[in-house]
């Protein structure tokens with residue numbers, strides 16, 4: 114996938130259902146990896162293109178996002194959340210929300226998107242129109258709340274929702290089919306959801322990833338981004354409830370689904 118600022122995005126399937134991402138700048142030769150579930154498929158993707166890793170960005174500390182770091186880091190700079198430095202691989206650059214940095218020639222903003230874990234971060238490359246959300250905002254879903262509260266995750270969802278409309282959402286797992294079944298159970302009459310599910314089914318039938326997705330489609334269809342949308346609240350029979358209460362209900366229902 115090529116985009117206006119000349120960085121190339123490569124989606125690398127890893128493990129059973131994880132995704133890692135490579136961002137490559139053709140002008141500078143830099144290559145960044147976002148999350149490192151395992152080394153082999155990432156090495157293969159790099160070798161196929163003749164690229165060498167210059168940076169590894171980590172969204173959160175779970176094994177399925179960091180286990181490949183030791184084998185991949187060689188000369189790469191490893192970047193992750195300062196708040197989680199104690200449970201991430203050794204960091205060369207520790208970052209927090211409000212501390213942008215430069216990678217692959219891209220001005221990169223950091224957002225705290227706690228909820229799945231406390232200390233989970235997202236990386237936004239505005240010029241490339243890419244955001245790397247790990248297990249916070251996912252295609253038609255959001256990560257399970259292992260550490261944070263529903264209010265924290267709702268706050269994180271609102272930060273992602275406020276990004277520019279055409280932002281491409283690069284999230285950490287292929288969970289979209291199960292997410293779609295759940296979303297349809299809540300919001301069966303949403304025409305955007307109905308048409309998106311048809312596209313998801315076609316993609317999976319052809320063994321194609323449903324990640325990345327776009328913020329535009331997430332805003333119209335992802336139940337976790339819609340906790341304050343009147344039509345969605347009404348569909349749930351919660352039209353007078355607060356957004357946090359709606360989000361809490363939806364996330365709890367998913368855990369039981």
Ligand code: ZN
Pocket residue numbers: 173175178229248256
């Ligand atoms: Zn995780």
Ligand code: FE
Pocket residue numbers: 175177178248285286
């Ligand atoms: Fe994960």
